[in-house]
Amino acid sequence: MISVVIPLYNKERYIKETIRKVLNQTFQHFEIIIINDGSKDNGPDIVNEIDDQRVKLFNKENGGVSSARNVGVEKSQFEYIAFLDADDEWLPNHLEEINKLITLYKNEADVFVTNFAKKYSDENIVENRKQDELKEGIVKDYFKIILKKGLIHTSCVCVSKKALLKAKLFDKRLSRGEDIDLWGRLARENGIAYSPVVTELYLQEAENNSGGKSDITKSILYHFDFSSVTSVDEKKYFKNLLYRKYASLLKNIDFANFIKLMIKQGF
Numbered sequence: 188m189i190s191v192v193i194p195l196y197n198k199e200r201y202i203k204e205t206i207r208k209v210l211n212q213t214f215q216h217f218e219i220i221i222i223n224d225g226s227k228d229n230g231p232d233i234v235n236e237i238d239d240q241r242v243k244l245f246n247k248e249n250g251g252v253s254s255a256r257n258v259g260v261e262k263s264q265f266e267y268i269a270f271l272d273a274d275d276e277w278l279p280n281h282l283e284e285i286n287k288l289i290t291l292y293k294n295e296a297d298v299f300v301t302n303f304a305k306k307y308s309d310e311n312i313v314e315n316r317k318q319d320e321l322k323e324g325i326v327k328d329y330f331k332i333i334l335k336k337g338l339i340h341t342s343c344v345c346v347s348k349k350a351l352l353k354a355k356l357f358d359k360r361l362s363r364g365e366d367i368d369l370w371g372r373l374a375r376e377n378g379i380a381y382s383p384v385v386t387e388l389y390l391q392e393a394e395n396n397s398g399g400k401s402d403i404t405k406s407i408l409y410h411f412d413f414s415s416v417t418s419v420d421e422k423k424y425f426k427n428l429l430y431r432k433y434a435s436l437l438k439n440i441d442f443a444n445f446i447k448l449m450i451k452q453g454f
Contacts, residue, residue: 189217189267189282189345192259194252196223198273199230201390205273206237214282217269218243220259225249230273253357253365260351267299267345274390275342276306281386285345288380295325296378297350298370303343303387315340318383326379330371330420334427338379339370343387350377364407364428371421403444408432409451 191209195202202221209219219239223231223246234244245262247255260268269285271277281301288299304314316336332338354372357365373379403409408429416422429452436445 188265189214189269189285190259190263190265190348191217191219191269191271191282192256192263193219193221193271193273194224194255194259195221195226195230195234195273196249196252196255197226197228197230199226199228199233201274202230203233203237205271205276206234206242208277208279209271209282210239210241211279212277212282213279214286216286217241217282218264220245220262222247222255222259222262224251224255251359251362253359253361257356257359260348260356263348266348268348268351269345271342276388276390277342278386278388280384281343284382284384284386288382289345292325292378292380293347296380297347298339298373298377298379299345299382300339300379301343301382301384301386303340303389304385305391306388307391312388314385315389316383321381321383323382324380326381328420329374329379330418330424334420334424338381339366340387340389341366342389344370346373358407358410360405360410361407362405363401367428368407368411375418401444403436403447406432406448409448411452413452 206219219242221234221244223244225248231244231246234242245258247258256270267289269282284301285299302314302316304312306312326332350373354369357369361368411425413422413425432448433445
C-alpha cells in the first residue's frame with residue numbers, strides 16, 4: 188500500500204485531472220492525502236466533489252509546500268510515501284512501476300524513483316533521460332550522476348516513511364530547493380532504486396508561471412552548509428548551483444538577494 192501526498196495551493200485549474208490520473212493507475216492499492224495549504228481558490232471544493240473514499244482532504248493555514256508535504260506524511264497510513272504536485276501528471280503505470288521497484292529492491296533501498304519527461308505542450312514532451320542512459324537498479328554515486336543531469340523530481344519519487352522521518356522530512360524554512368535538500372540528505376543515508384521507464388510528466392507551463400523574485404533566505408543555497416559536506420561531488424554540485432544562482436540574480440537585477448547570498452556564502 189502506498190500513500191500519495193499532494194500539497195494543494197491555488198491549483199484549481201489542475202487538481203481534478205491530477206487526482207483522476209491517480210485514480211486511474213493500474214496499481215490500485217493506495218490512499219490520496221491532499222493537504223490544502225490555505226488555498227484562496229476553489230481547489231478544495233473540487234476535491235470534495237470527488238466520490239472516492241481513498242481521497243482524503245486536510246486543511247491547514249498557509250505555511251508553504253514543505254510544511255504541507257510534512258503534514259501529508261504525518262497523516263499517511265502506509266509504509267511508503269509517493270509525492271505528487273497538484274500540477275504534474277502521472278502516466279497510468281507510475282505506481283505499478285514504483286511498486287515493482289519496492290518489491291525488487293526494498294532490502295537495498297528506501298528511495299524509489301522513475302524516469303520522467305518535461306511537458307512543454309501536448310506536442311512537446313522531452314524525456315529527462317533516454318531509456319539506455321541509466322539502467323534499472325541501485326544508483327551508485329548519486330551526486331556524481333546529478334552533476335550532469337537531475338535524477339529525482341518530486342512527482343516521480345516514493346520514499347519509505349521510516350527514512351523520511353529519520354531525515355526529519357522537508358525543511359520548513361525552504362520554499363526553493365526544499366526537494367533538492369531532502370533528496371541529498373536521503374541519498375547520504377539510503378539506497379536509491381531507479382527505473383528508466385517514464386511514468387511522470389513534469390508540467391513546464393506551471394513551473395514557468397511560478398517565477399518572479401523570491402526571498403533568497405528561503406532557498407537551500409542560502410542555508411546550505413558547505414563545511415559539513417565530505418563528498419567532493421556533492422560539494423561540486425552545490426557550488427555549481429550557487430554560481431548559477433549568482434548569475435541569475437545579476438541577470439534579473441536582483442541586487443538585494445545577490446548581496447544577501449554573497450554575505451552568507453561568499454563566492
